[in-house]
Amino acid sequence: MTDIAEQCWRAAIPVQLRLAENEVSSLEHPPVLYFLVPRQSYLHSLVPRALQMLEHLLPPGDHVPWFEHAHLPLKWGVPAGVLYDLVAAPSAELPWRLTIHFRSYPDRLLAAYGGEAALRASFFTSLKEAACICRGSAQRVMEMAAGAQEDLWRQVVSSSLQPYSQVMASLQLAPVAQRGGRPPAIPIRLYVRQGVGGYLSSYEDISVTSRPVEALAADGSAVTLRQALLPLLAECVTGSRGADSTAASLTVPATLLAASSGSTTLVGNDRGSLEAATASSDAKPAAEPEVGAALVEAGSGAAESGDASSPARDSTSNAAGHDETGVGGATESTCLLEASVAQRRLLVAGTTPPLDAPLAWLHAQLHAPDFFLYIVLHAGR
Amino acid sequence: MSETPAADTKVVIFFKQTGDAPILKQNKVKIDGQERFSKLVDFLRKKLGRDQVFVYLKEAFSPALDERIAVLHEAFGVDGRLVVNYALTPAWG
Numbered sequence: 262m263t264d265i266a267e268q269c270w271r272a273a274i275p276v277q278l279r280l281a282e283n284e285v286s287s288l289e290h291p292p293v294l295y296f297l298v299p300r301q302s303y304l305h306s307l308v309p310r311a312l313q314m315l316e317h318l319l320p321p322g323d324h325v326p327w328f329e330h331a332h333l334p335l336k337w338g339v340p341a342g343v344l345y346d347l348v349a350a351p352s353a354e355l356p357w358r359l360t361i362h363f364r365s366y367p368d369r370l371l372a373a374y375g376g377e378a379a380l381r382a383s384f385f386t387s388l389k390e391a392a393c394i395c396r397g398s399a400q401r402v403m404e405m406a407a408g409a410q411e412d413l414w415r416q417v418v419s420s421s422l423q424p425y426s427q428v429m430a431s432l433q434l435a436p437v438a439q440r441g442g443r444p445p446a447i448p449i450r451l452y453v454r455q456g457v458g459g460y461l462s463s464y465e466d467i468s469v470t471s472r473p474v475e476a477l478a479a480d481g482s483a484v485t486l487r488q489a490l491l492p493l494l495a496e497c498v499t500g501s502r503g504a505d506s507t508a509a510s511l512t513v514p515a516t517l518l519a520a521s522s523g524s525t526t527l528v529g530n531d532r533g534s535l536e537a538a539t540a541s542s543d544a545k546p547a548a549e550p551e552v553g554a555a556l557v558e559a560g561s562g563a564a565e566s567g568d569a570s571s572p573a574r575d576s577t578s579n580a581a582g583h584d585e586t587g588v589g590g591a592t593e594s595t596c597l598l599e600a601s602v603a604q605r606r607l608l609v610a611g612t613t614p615p616l617d618a619p620l621a622w623l624h625a626q627l628h629a630p631d632f633f634l635y636i637v638l639h640a641g642r
Numbered sequence: 643m644s645e646t647p648a649a650d651t652k653v654v655i656f657f658k659q660t661g662d663a664p665i666l667k668q669n670k671v672k673i674d675g676q677e678r679f680s681k682l683v684d685f686l687r688k689k690l691g692r693d694q695v696f697v698y699l700k701e702a703f704s705p706a707l708d709e710r711i712a713v714l715h716e717a718f719g720v721d722g723r724l725v726v727n728y729a730l731t732p733a734w735g
Contacts, residue, residue, distance in 0.1 A: 389703035389734075393718065399702035403734060471706060473717050
């Protein structure tokens with residue numbers, strides 16, 4: 262535990278909370294509430310306290326809480342600090358002015374919210390993903406006693422670093438070299454927002470990806486933030502400039518989404534349905550023993566109309582760590598990256614680290630409670 | 643490890659049931675790596691005739707639905723294929 266991690270966990274965002282006007286069923290004017298939400302916690306940790314002060318104003322019925330910032334419903338599974346960096350940091354809005362709703366859940370935009378249990382499940386699935394990236398297996402997290410899991414969750418919600426670090430130390434998740442001599446991998450979650458200024462009106466301008474990034478280059482030197490971001494950025498930028506409009510991204514764990522019924526609406530409607538085609542044009546019998554395998558072809562609706570952009574994307578997606586950056590995207594990405602640092606539009610835990618900072622070090626200091634290093638980049642100009 | 647040649651962006655998916663979920667007759671598919679993970683979930687939902695399917699990787703966690711399959715394959719694939727676990731009730735909570 263370091264001073265930096267401590268500061269990171271102590272950091273909190275002042276939030277101004279108003280109850281949605283159309284949900285007031287009382288003559289009494291609803292109070293404007295003020296809270297400090299720890300950056301490492303979740304907005305929904307405010308719900309019990311807010312409800313206590315607002316419940317008497319609400320119409321009878323079930324309360325399904327959600328938050329809205331300038332007409333954008335906020336995703337409940339993302340840590341509060343990351344959400345702030347994503348939607349409010351460029352305008353440095355303080356306090357963070359949010360509307361709290363308890364009715365009319367926007368289930369087309371957000372994954373169904375099953376109460377704190379859902380939030381907890383989303384945290385643990387994310388932690389397990391990070392564990393798989395760092396150690397190749399989530400065994401240690403899954404073997405935690407129910408009581409220990411509950412304790413860990415309480416420490417995350419209340420943003421208590423000391424007991425949290427003790428549990429995490431016992432889980433031994435720190436990235437290590439993987440089987441087959443692969444270098445340690447850092448779990449990162451990158452949000453790239455196209456367009457700066459103004460308010461976000463939907464998630465269509467945001468692309469997000471979670472993945473391992475190797476912490477050591479081929480020559481044994483530490484991979485820097487710059488080296489980690491360049492190939493990813495090239496991919497994001499090419500991806501979103503092409504025909505691929507599904508960059509509209511919802512980081513919703515599959516389980517939670519699958520649990521909501523009309524869930525296809527949540528994930529880009531423009532994808533054709535899966536078709537198990539019998540077409541054999543792509544079959545390579547020699548290379549792939551396809552016993553009983555079907556070729557799953559993209560439905561015609563999903564055919565990429567932006568074929569021109571895909572070669573660039575392909576070449577970069579293979580460069581999981583570094584070196585090979587798409588030829589076209591490289592210079593553009595470099596400029597973009599340098600500019601966003603200069604203008605403080607690259608945010609990790611609310612700060613703009615130097616691009617030369619080793620990725621592994623950043624992760625050790627600034628990772629979110631789910632052990633992912635969240636990076637927010639405002640890529641517009 | 644799994645270096646997908648740029649020419650072939652298809653990824654091999656191996657479906658593995660858990661709990662009381664039925665075993666799929668067709669448990670291996672190839673899919674374009676640029677597709678999102680949600681496509682596999684939809685596929686399973688259709689094959690199993692269920693609205694609710696719980697889908698996991700590494701017998702542990704559920705990835706983001708909009709992640710590209712190629713990314714997941716690269717990160718969590720073993721021996722050139724991505725094993726996708728499915729269940730009708732939550733497993734590995």
